[in-house]
Amino acid sequence: MFSERRADERKSDNRQLDSRLDVRDVRPLDDRKLAVLRAIVQDYVGTEEPVGSKALVERHSLGVSPATVRNDMAALEEDGYIHQPHTSAGRIPTDKGYRLFVDRLAEVKPMSAPERRAIRHFLDGAVDLDDTVARTVRLLAQLTRQVAVVQYPSLSRSTVRHVELVALAPAKVMLVLITNTGRVEQRMVDCPGTVGENVLAELRARLNARAGGQRLPDVPGLLEDLPAAFEAADRSVVTTVLATLFETLAEQNEERIMLAGTANLTRFGHDFPLTIQPVLEALEEQVILLRLLGETADAGMTVRIGRENEYEGLNSTSVVSVGYGSGDESVAKLGVIGPTRMDYPGTMGAVRAVARYVGQILAES
Amino acid sequence: MFSERRADERKSDNRQLDSRLDVRDVRPLDDRKLAVLRAIVQDYVGTEEPVGSKALVERHSLGVSPATVRNDMAALEEDGYIHQPHTSAGRIPTDKGYRLFVDRLAEVKPMSAPERRAIRHFLDGAVDLDDTVARTVRLLAQLTRQVAVVQYPSLSRSTVRHVELVALAPAKVMLVLITNTGRVEQRMVDCPGTVGENVLAELRARLNARAGGQRLPDVPGLLEDLPAAFEAADRSVVTTVLATLFETLAEQNEERIMLAGTANLTRFGHDFPLTIQPVLEALEEQVILLRLLGETADAGMTVRIGRENEYEGLNSTSVVSVGYGSGDESVAKLGVIGPTRMDYPGTMGAVRAVARYVGQILAES
DNA sequence: GCTGGCACTCTGCCTTCCAGAGTGCCAGGG
DNA sequence: CCCTGGCACTCTGGAAGGCAGAGTGCCAGC
Numbered sequence: 001m002f003s004e005r006r007a008d009e010r011k012s013d014n015r016q017l018d019s020r021l022d023v024r025d026v027r028p029l030d031d032r033k034l035a036v037l038r039a040i041v042q043d044y045v046g047t048e049e050p051v052g053s054k055a056l057v058e059r060h061s062l063g064v065s066p067a068t069v070r071n072d073m074a075a076l077e078e079d080g081y082i083h084q085p086h087t088s089a090g091r092i093p094t095d096k097g098y099r100l101f102v103d104r105l106a107e108v109k110p111m112s113a114p115e116r117r118a119i120r121h122f123l124d125g126a127v128d129l130d131d132t133v134a135r136t137v138r139l140l141a142q143l144t145r146q147v148a149v150v151q152y153p154s155l156s157r158s159t160v161r162h163v164e165l166v167a168l169a170p171a172k173v174m175l176v177l178i179t180n181t182g183r184v185e186q187r188m189v190d191c192p193g194t195v196g197e198n199v200l201a202e203l204r205a206r207l208n209a210r211a212g213g214q215r216l217p218d219v220p221g222l223l224e225d226l227p228a229a230f231e232a233a234d235r236s237v238v239t240t241v242l243a244t245l246f247e248t249l250a251e252q253n254e255e256r257i258m259l260a261g262t263a264n265l266t267r268f269g270h271d272f273p274l275t276i277q278p279v280l281e282a283l284e285e286q287v288i289l290l291r292l293l294g295e296t297a298d299a300g301m302t303v304r305i306g307r308e309n310e311y312e313g314l315n316s317t318s319v320v321s322v323g324y325g326s327g328d329e330s331v332a333k334l335g336v337i338g339p340t341r342m343d344y345p346g347t348m349g350a351v352r353a354v355a356r357y358v359g360q361i362l363a364e365s
Numbered sequence: 366m367f368s369e370r371r372a373d374e375r376k377s378d379n380r381q382l383d384s385r386l387d388v389r390d391v392r393p394l395d396d397r398k399l400a401v402l403r404a405i406v407q408d409y410v411g412t413e414e415p416v417g418s419k420a421l422v423e424r425h426s427l428g429v430s431p432a433t434v435r436n437d438m439a440a441l442e443e444d445g446y447i448h449q450p451h452t453s454a455g456r457i458p459t460d461k462g463y464r465l466f467v468d469r470l471a472e473v474k475p476m477s478a479p480e481r482r483a484i485r486h487f488l489d490g491a492v493d494l495d496d497t498v499a500r501t502v503r504l505l506a507q508l509t510r511q512v513a514v515v516q517y518p519s520l521s522r523s524t525v526r527h528v529e530l531v532a533l534a535p536a537k538v539m540l541v542l543i544t545n546t547g548r549v550e551q552r553m554v555d556c557p558g559t560v561g562e563n564v565l566a567e568l569r570a571r572l573n574a575r576a577g578g579q580r581l582p583d584v585p586g587l588l589e590d591l592p593a594a595f596e597a598a599d600r601s602v603v604t605t606v607l608a609t610l611f612e613t614l615a616e617q618n619e620e621r622i623m624l625a626g627t628a629n630l631t632r633f634g635h636d637f638p639l640t641i642q643p644v645l646e647a648l649e650e651q652v653i654l655l656r657l658l659g660e661t662a663d664a665g666m667t668v669r670i671g672r673e674n675e676y677e678g679l680n681s682t683s684v685v686s687v688g689y690g691s692g693d694e695s696v697a698k699l700g701v702i703g704p705t706r707m708d709y710p711g712t713m714g715a716v717r718a719v720a721r722y723v724g725q726i727l728a729e730s
Numbered sequence: 731g732c733t734g735g736c737a738c739t740c741t742g743c744c745t746t747c748c749a750g751a752g753t754g755c756c757a758g759g760g
Numbered sequence: 761c762c763c764t765g766g767c768a769c770t771c772t773g774g775a776a777g778g779c780a781g782a783g784t785g786c787c788a789g790c
Contacts, residue, residue, distance in 0.1 A: 088752045088770045166529045263645035280628035417783050453740045453783045
C-alpha cells in the first residue's frame with residue numbers, strides 16, 4: 001500500500017510524462033537505489049544472511065540513514081528485486097535482483113597478473129587434448145570454488161586434419177578421424193568383402209585430398225561422388241566406409257563433457273540434501289549439461305540465474321558459461337555452476353580468463 | 366565393570382582351559398549371539414536407527430526374551446562388535462561387527478532371473494568400449510543405489526591387437542595402439558627427420574609381427590633389438606617411435622575410471638555435509654579411486670569396511686569391489702562405494718553379477 | 731540359563747520465554 | 761520535498777525447562 005502510493009508520487013514528481021502506470025520497469029531506479037541493491041547483493045553473497053538496513057549503512061558508506069535505506073528497500077522489494085523471507089527479517093536478492101546486478105551493477109573482475117601467470121603455466125603443462133580439458137576443468141573449479149564444466153572441442157566446428165584407414169582383418173577396417181583440435185575418433189568398419197590394400201590406399205589418399213582441412217559438417221557433401229571414382233567391384237566397400245565416416249561426423253552424441261569440483265557443492269547452503277540432490281542428478285546427465293552449455297550465446301559470456309535455467313533441478317543455481325576456441329571462433333563451451341548467491345564478478349572473471357587461455361593453448365598445439 | 370566380570374565368569378564356565386584372558390577373539394560367540402548380531406545389522410541397515418532389545422525380539426523370532434538378548438548384546442559390545450551411541454540408546458554395529466557379518470553371517474544374495482535378464486539386455490546394447498563401461502557404471506549405480514566405479518580394462522593385462530603408424534607430416538607420425546579389449550591409444554611422435562613411407566611400412570609390419578597378440582608388458586622386451594634390423598640412417602626414427610610406444614605401454618597414469626550415482630550420496634546419513642564432502646573429494650581424485658580398486662584382491666570379491674579403507678575420507682564408507690575380465694583373468698576392476706550401513710548381501714550380489722556379465726560382453730566383442 | 735520386574739538414564743520433542751534484529755510508519759527538520 | 765530520529769510492532773533463533781518413551785543394567789526367582 002504505502003510504497004505503492006509513494007511510487008506514484010515520485011513518478012509524477014520526477015517526470016510528468018511517465019504517467020502510464022504498471023508498465024514494467026517504468027519507474028527508473030535512481031542511483032542510490034541501485035547502490036543499495038548492489039550493497040545488498042555484495043553483503044548477502046559474503047555473509048549468506050539476510051541483510052538489514054542498519055548493517056548496510058555501517059558497512060557501506062552510503063551517506064544516508066538506515067531509515068532512508070529502508071524506504072529504498074521497500075521500493076526495491078515492490079519492484080521484485082529483493083525479497084524478505086519473513087516479516088522483520090533482512091532482505092535477500094531475488095533472481096531478478098541478481099539479474100540487474102549482473103547486467104548493470106557489476107563489472108567483470110579481471111584476474112590479477114600472478115593469477116594469469118599461474119593459469120597460463122598450469123595449462124601449459126598439458127600433454128594432449130584430454131589432459132588440456134582435464135586441467136582446464138580442475139583449474140576452473142579451483143579458481144571459482146564451484147562446479148566446473150568443460151565441453152570437449154566439438155566435432156561440428158572443427159576441421160579434418162587427417163583420415164586414416166587401417167586394415168585389421170580381411171574384411172575389417174579401422175577408421176580414424178583426427179581433427180585440428182587434436183580430437184581423435186575411431187570406428188570399426190565391417191566391410192562386405194575382403195578389402196585390397198591398394199583400394200584402401202587409394203581411398204585413403206582421395207579422402208585426405210578432398211576432406212583435409214575442411215569443416216566436418218561440409219565433408220559429406222564433398223565426398224558424395226567419391227564411389228563413382230572407383231571400379232564397380234570396390235564401390236560397396238567405399239560406400240560402407242563412407243557411411244561410417246559420415247556417421248562419425250554426424251554423431252552429436254559423442255559430444256563429451258568433463259566435470260570437476262562437485263565437492264564444492266557442500267558449501268551450497270543450509271537446507272542441504274534438498275538443494276544438492278537435484279544438482280548432483282543434473283551433473284550426472286551429460287545430456288542436461290550439454291543442453292545447458294548449448295544455451296550459451298556464441299559470443300560473449302552467458303549468465304543464467306536461478307529460474308532462468310530451463311532444467312528444473314538447477315532452478316536454485318546460476319550458470320556462467322562462455323565459448324572458447326582455437327581461433328576467433330568458439331569450438332566448444334565451458335562454464336561454472338554455483339548457487340545463485342555467488343560472486344558474479346569474480347566467477348565471470350575466472351571463466352573468461354580460463355576460456356581465453358585454453359583457446360590460446362589449443363591454437364598453439 | 367559389570368560386563369567385565371561377567372565375561373570372565375562365562376569364559377571360565379565354558380571351558381576351563383581358556384584362562385588366558387584378553388586374547389583377541391578367544392571367546393567363541395555362540396550361535397545365538399551371532400543370530401543377534403545378524404539381526405542387529407539387518408535391522409540397523411533397514412531403519413538407520415539404533416536397535417534395542419525389545420524391537421529385536423519382536424521383529425525376529427529369536428525365541429528368547431528381551432532380557433536375554435540384552436545380555437548377549439552386552440557381550441557383543443564388550444567384544445567390540447556393536448556400540449551404544451549413548452547410555453540407554455539402542456545398539457549400532459561397529460566396523461568389526463559388519464566385518465563379522467560379512468565374513469560369517471551373510472550370504473551373497475543372487476540376482477533374480479528377471480534381474481539377470483535385464484542386466485544382460487542392458488549391457489548388450491553397448492556399441493563400443495566406452496559405451497560398455499558407461500552402461501556398466503550406470504547400471505551398477507542403479508542396482509545398488511550407491512556410487513559405482515568402473516575401471517577401464519587396463520592396458521597392462523591386455524594384449525596387442527594392432528599397431529598402426531600414420532605419417533601426418535614429413536616428420537610427424539601418429540602411433541595408434543589397439544588392444545584386445547577394444548581400447549585405443551594414440552600418440553603423436555615427433556621424429557628427428559623426414560620419415561620415408563617405406564621405412565614406416567617396414568616398421569609397421571615388423572611391429573605387428575612381433576608384438577601382435579602379446580601382452581602389453583612383454584612387448585618392450587620383444588622389440589628391444591628391432592632398431593638393429595634397420596639401416597643405420599633409419600635407426601633414430603625407429604628408436605623414437607619405439608620410445609613413444611614403450612611410454613604408452615608403461616603409462617599407468619592412463620588408467621581411466623568412470624563414475625556414476627553420486628546423487629545417491631544424498632541418502633547417506635543425517636550429519637550431511639560432514640560425511641559427504643570428503644567422499645566427494647575422494648571421488649574426484651582418479652588416483653584415489655585407482656588405488657582403492659587396486660587394493661581389490663585379484664580373485665574373489667573384496668569388501669573394505671569403514672576404517673579398513675586406507676584413505677581417510679572414506680573411513681565412514683564401505684567399498685565392495687571385484688575384478689572382471691574377458692576370459693578367466695581379470696583385466697580391470699569395478700565396485701561400489703556406500704555407507705558402512707549398507708545392504709551387504711544385496712550389494713555384493715549386484716556387483717558380482719554385473720562383473721560377470723561385463724566380462725562376457727568383453728569376451729564376445 | 732532364562733525371564734519378568736524394576737529403577738534409572740538419556741534422547742527427542744514440545745512448549746515457553748526472551749533478547750535481538752529488523753521493520754513500517756510518523757512527525758519534525760534542513 | 762526528501763531525509764532522519766524515534767517508536768511500536770513483529771518475527772526468528774536459541775536457551776531453558778518439562779515430559780513421554782525407549783532402552784538399559786541388574787536382581788531375584790523359576
